[in-house]
Amino acid sequence: xxxxxxxxxxxxxxxxxxxxxxxxxxxxxxxxxxxxxxxxxxxxxxxxxxxxxxxxxxxxxxxxxxxxxxxxxxxxxxxxxxxxxxxxxxxxxxxxxxxxxxxxxxxxxxxxxxxxxxxxxxxxxxxxxxxxxxxxxxxxxxxxxxxxxxxxxxxxxxxxxxxxxxxxxxxxxxxxxxxxxxxxxxxxxxxxxxxxxxxxxxxxxxxxxxxxxxxxxxxxxxxxxxxxxxxxxxxxxxxxxxxxxxxxxxxxxxxxxxxxxxxxxxxxxxxxxxx
Amino acid sequence: xxxxxxxxxxxxxxxxxxxxxxxxxxxxxxxxxxxxxxxxxxxxxxxxxxxxxxxxxxxxxxxxxxxxxxxxxxxxxxxxxxxxxxxxxxxxxxxxxxxxxxxxxxxxxxxxxxxxxxxxxxxxxxxxxxxxxxxxxxxxxxxxxxxxxxxxxxxxxxxxxxxxxxxxxxxxxxxxxxxxxxxxxxxxxxxxxxxxxxxxxxxxxxxxxxxxxxxxxxxxxxxxxxxxxxxxxxxxxxxxxxxxxxxxxxxxxxxxxxxxxxxxxxxxxxxxxxxxxxxxxxxxxxxxxxxxxxxxxxxxxxxxxxxxxxxxxxxxxxxxxxxxxxxxxxxxxxxxxxxxxxxxxxxxxxxxxxxxxxxxxxxxxxxxxxxxxxxxxxxxxxxxxxxxxxxxxxxxxxxxxxxxxxxxxxxxxxxxxxxxxxxxxxxxxxxxxxxxxxxxxxxxxxxxxxxxxxxxxxxxxxxxx
Numbered sequence: 001x002x003x004x005x006x007x008x009x010x011x012x013x014x015x016x017x018x019x020x021x022x023x024x025x026x027x028x029x030x031x032x033x034x035x036x037x038x039x040x041x042x043x044x045x046x047x048x049x050x051x052x053x054x055x056x057x058x059x060x061x062x063x064x065x066x067x068x069x070x071x072x073x074x075x076x077x078x079x080x081x082x083x084x085x086x087x088x089x090x091x092x093x094x095x096x097x098x099x100x101x102x103x104x105x106x107x108x109x110x111x112x113x114x115x116x117x118x119x120x121x122x123x124x125x126x127x128x129x130x131x132x133x134x135x136x137x138x139x140x141x142x143x144x145x146x147x148x149x150x151x152x153x154x155x156x157x158x159x160x161x162x163x164x165x166x167x168x169x170x171x172x173x174x175x176x177x178x179x180x181x182x183x184x185x186x187x188x189x190x191x192x193x194x195x196x197x198x199x200x201x202x203x204x205x206x207x208x209x210x211x212x213x214x215x216x217x218x219x220x221x222x223x224x225x226x227x228x229x230x231x232x233x234x235x236x237x238x239x240x241x242x243x244x245x246x247x248x249x250x251x252x253x254x255x256x257x258x259x260x261x262x263x264x265x266x267x268x269x270x271x272x273x274x275x
Numbered sequence: 276x277x278x279x280x281x282x283x284x285x286x287x288x289x290x291x292x293x294x295x296x297x298x299x300x301x302x303x304x305x306x307x308x309x310x311x312x313x314x315x316x317x318x319x320x321x322x323x324x325x326x327x328x329x330x331x332x333x334x335x336x337x338x339x340x341x342x343x344x345x346x347x348x349x350x351x352x353x354x355x356x357x358x359x360x361x362x363x364x365x366x367x368x369x370x371x372x373x374x375x376x377x378x379x380x381x382x383x384x385x386x387x388x389x390x391x392x393x394x395x396x397x398x399x400x401x402x403x404x405x406x407x408x409x410x411x412x413x414x415x416x417x418x419x420x421x422x423x424x425x426x427x428x429x430x431x432x433x434x435x436x437x438x439x440x441x442x443x444x445x446x447x448x449x450x451x452x453x454x455x456x457x458x459x460x461x462x463x464x465x466x467x468x469x470x471x472x473x474x475x476x477x478x479x480x481x482x483x484x485x486x487x488x489x490x491x492x493x494x495x496x497x498x499x500x501x502x503x504x505x506x507x508x509x510x511x512x513x514x515x516x517x518x519x520x521x522x523x524x525x526x527x528x529x530x531x532x533x534x535x536x537x538x539x540x541x542x543x544x545x546x547x548x549x550x551x552x553x554x555x556x557x558x559x560x561x562x563x564x565x566x567x568x569x570x571x572x573x574x575x576x577x578x579x580x581x582x583x584x585x586x587x588x589x590x591x592x593x594x595x596x597x598x599x600x601x602x603x604x605x606x607x608x609x610x611x612x613x614x615x616x617x618x619x620x621x622x623x624x625x626x627x628x629x630x631x632x633x634x635x636x637x638x639x640x641x642x643x644x645x646x647x648x649x650x651x652x653x654x655x656x657x658x659x660x661x662x663x664x665x666x667x668x669x670x671x672x673x674x675x676x677x678x679x680x681x682x683x684x685x686x687x688x689x690x691x692x693x694x695x696x697x698x699x700x701x702x703x704x705x706x707x708x709x710x711x712x713x714x715x716x717x718x719x720x721x722x723x724x725x726x727x728x729x730x731x732x733x734x735x736x737x738x739x740x
Contacts, residue, residue: 023495023496024495027494027495037452041544041547041550041551041552042552043543043551043552043553044452044543044553068549068552069552083452084452084488084489085489086450086452086489086490086491087491087494087495088494088495089491089494213535213538213539213543213553214450214451214460214538216450216491216515216675216677217515217516217675217676217677218460218515218516218517218534218538218675219517219532219534219535219538219539220516220517220519220531220532220534220535221531221532221535223519223526224526225526230519230521230525230526235676235677249526249628252527252528252627252628252629253526253528253628255528255628256528256529256556257554257556259556260548260549260554260555260556261554263549263554264548264549264552264554267549268549
């Protein structure tokens with residue numbers, strides 16, 4: 001059992017959790033993820049690690065309530081426990097001094113992006129941050145990113161805060177000398193940014209968490225085509241070269257269980273396991 | 276004059292099974308096991324051969340004639356103790372061992388009729404014992420040494436049990452959330468109920484073994500770090516990586532590796548979705564590629580999950596199928612279709628990312644290849660297309676690579692398996708390995724045999740140290 005040492009609602013339906021997991025915390029590096037299971041009937045949920053505190057012995061994840069399981073996780077309180085927690089999984093992000101790093105994050109993935117932005121900053125890079133959300137009220141980790149980044153841009157899909165959409169990156173990429181781009185967010189965001197950086201030839205790293213089950217290379221559910229080759233996001237990634245990823249295939253694969261996900265959501269809303 | 280001996284029956288005592296029509300719709304165990312009368316009747320068929328050729332066929336050298344003799348005398352308690360002297364997982368082995376290629380292949384009765392059904396006898400004893408409640412077997416005094424086991428599959432659990440009995444403090448590290456390895460994620464409920472795996476793993480904990488779940492060695496700790504805290508390490512991480520065919524369309528939706536499909540269904544209990552949170556999709560026309568136990572297990576799960584037409588597509592003929600004989604019979608009874616001497620060429624999408632058809636080619640058999648089986652050769656011009664909405668690829672598994680990648684100085688073959696001597700000793704002092712991680716994909720019982728040998732070797736190594 002793994003205790004929720006701290007829980008904080010960042011914005012409605014997006015929660016930050018600190019789990020007591022001393023051993024995992026001491027080994028975690030930016031870019032890695034965990035898999036958790038809430039209870040005996042629970043599915044294995046992969047979440048990218050947003051921070052690790054070795055002294056407190058905690059790891060941080062941020063989770064958006066989108067389906068049955070994430071909603072259930074969101075209903076747990078501080079002090080309560082989850083059944084299983086496995087990690088750290090995946091290869092750590094390559095953190096090195098390259099000059100200027102553009103870190104682009106969307107939705108809940110801004111939280112783990114902050115973990116990387118911090119590491120790039122500490123490695124002596126100039127860090128330009130871009131954080132986005134659907135609308136103003138969904139923006140998370142703005143203060144943290146503000147503190148870490150040399151420059152920070154905010155973007156929303158509906159234009160309620162900052163720039164409307166990511167179109168402004170086109171200009172930014174022309175104006176500034178950028179040596180590395182990190183993108184973490186919805187697949188469509190990672191695809192858009194990768195397409196924008198491609199003509200500039202800037203190395204662009206995307207962090208992929210497709211559908212996965214075991215997270216240790218056994219099931220192959222998370223397979224993605226990268227540079228024409230099939231890779232497993234869980235063990236070969238989760239970081240990949242955004243210019244090589246087949247995003248269309250990835251987006252199709254992410255929808256494989258959409259009908260079942262809806263069914264589970266409705267089933268549990270209607271009394272679930274009592275049936 | 277001696278009494279005339281009673282005539283020995285040539286035919287095996289049949290075992291009750293669930294009706295094929297009924298069982299094709301549920302996940303309950305197919306084979307129901309022997310009754311006390313049946314088990315004694317089957318035991319009576321054993322000739323008690325002095326040379327006991329059956330023992331030579333057993334990778335863990337169970338004293339088969341001795342335990343069968345005890346069954347004849349209805350001394351079940353002593354009989355199971357006799358089995359457990361060598362085999363710590365008898366309820367599992369009685370169900371999933373390929374006995375027809377091992378103990379039963381050597382049985383003298385097999386020359387005049389059916390061999391004695393050693394597996395069913397073993398299963399009866401294990402089930403009988405589980406109902407009575409496990410006794411705790413004798414253990415040696417503590418040696419004061421500690422051994423770490425990586426992977427709670429058949430090899431790791433066997434090594435753990437043997438080392439615990441020898442007086443070692445044993446900690447097993449398992450990456451998944453339940454112990455059992457392939458027994459829990461791979462073999463379906465209807466062939467090996469999970470409560471049996473849990474009970475046998477529970478028995479090993481009763482021996483004093485600690486099993487730590489959710490620990491992935493290579494990520495959370497390295498083997499080197501384990502060596503700082505333990506006197507020896509055994510690696511039994513298995514062959515858990517799925518192989519794909521590398522044909523176009525393999526990443527379409529509706530296409531699974533057998534591993535993904537079976538992990539969803541078995542470990543994650545997707546057959547109970549949505550009560551269980553993990554979903555699985557099974558369409559109407561399911562093709563399973565491969566001819567082994569995993570292929571058969573996948574096909575039979577797909578049938579039970581609502582597949583209307585479930586077809587095994589295998590490139591060789593029936594004779595070369597590596598599946599356990601009893602399971603292919605069970606599958607056919609349930610209505611699984613075999614499309615033999617057929618190989619997929621490409622998977623065709625519906626334009627929205629989902630598989631809708633599979634192009635195949637007919638094969639003929641040539642000369643035997645390196646595996647000893649006749650090599651399949653495509654018959655040009657025989658291409659045809661079958662409609663499918665679910666494809667499960669069950670063409671084998673390769674070794675888990677994480678330990679090899681994260682352990683400096685560990686000698687590895689070009690296939691990714693760990694190099695050991697006959698007793699499981701690796702290139703690093705104090706580090707042993709066994710099971711599929713050494714041999715490549717093989718059977719549960721051969722992995723158990725390797726775990727046993729390594730336990731013995733670790734004991735010898737630590738006694739000298």
